[in-house]
Amino acid sequence: MVCSRCISVLKRSLEQLSLTVEDIHLGKVTISGLHRTDCFSRVEKTITSLGFTILRGQDQRIVERIKALVDEVLIAPDPKRKKIKFSEFLSDELHLNYDALSAIFSRSEAVTLENYIINRRIDKIKEYLVYTDMTLAEIAFVTGYSSMFHLSRQFKRVTSFNPSYYKAIRARRKALMAESVVQ
Numbered sequence: 001m002v003c004s005r006c007i008s009v010l011k012r013s014l015e016q017l018s019l020t021v022e023d024i025h026l027g028k029v030t031i032s033g034l035h036r037t038d039c040f041s042r043v044e045k046t047i048t049s050l051g052f053t054i055l056r057g058q059d060q061r062i063v064e065r066i067k068a069l070v071d072e073v074l075i076a077p078d079p080k081r082k083k084i085k086f087s088e089f090l091s092d093e094l095h096l097n098y099d100a101l102s103a104i105f106s107r108s109e110a111v112t113l114e115n116y117i118i119n120r121r122i123d124k125i126k127e128y129l130v131y132t133d134m135t136l137a138e139i140a141f142v143t144g145y146s147s148m149f150h151l152s153r154q155f156k157r158v159t160s161f162n163p164s165y166y167k168a169i170r171a172r173r174k175a176l177m178a179e180s181v182v183q
Contacts, residue, residue: 129166
């Protein structure tokens with residue numbers, strides 16, 4: 001945003017989102033009350049639609065890279081990679097020690113890196129339980145758990161449900177699909 005026209009166009013567009021623009025100057029927009037993620041995504045969409053780019057800080061780039069790496073491991077299971085702990089894997093990939101990565105992540109996301117990884121693993125397990133015929137042992141292996149027992153215990157602690165509850169959802173889903181094909 002170099003010229004006054006750019007500043008006024010951006011200010012008007014953000015105010016149309018019912019946001020209070022406190023200040024705009026080269027490279028920085030200050031908006032009061034912008035805390036929710038959905039609100040930020042609307043701001044980002046508006047800014048990019050006007051041809052501007054959001055510059056992210058180093059910490060934000062690290063957090064985005066951490067999330068991408070966690071998803072990469074969980075989406076495309078590689079048996080060799082599962083032997084490595086997430087802490088070692090992330091440290092090796094990002095060339096920072098895990099404590100530094102964890103501190104950056106926690107500061108930015110209001111959740112610890114460890115809990116984020118656990119929650120993403122649990123989400124992937126739910127997906128496997130509902131949408132595949134994989135056994136719990138196979139799911140434990142591809143999601144990097146040392147045993148079915150460890151997976152089940154952590155799953156129950158995080159979701160308050162046993163994995164069998166999600167297997168039952170799969171069975172009901174299959175029954176409903178079979179029923180709708182018959183009709």
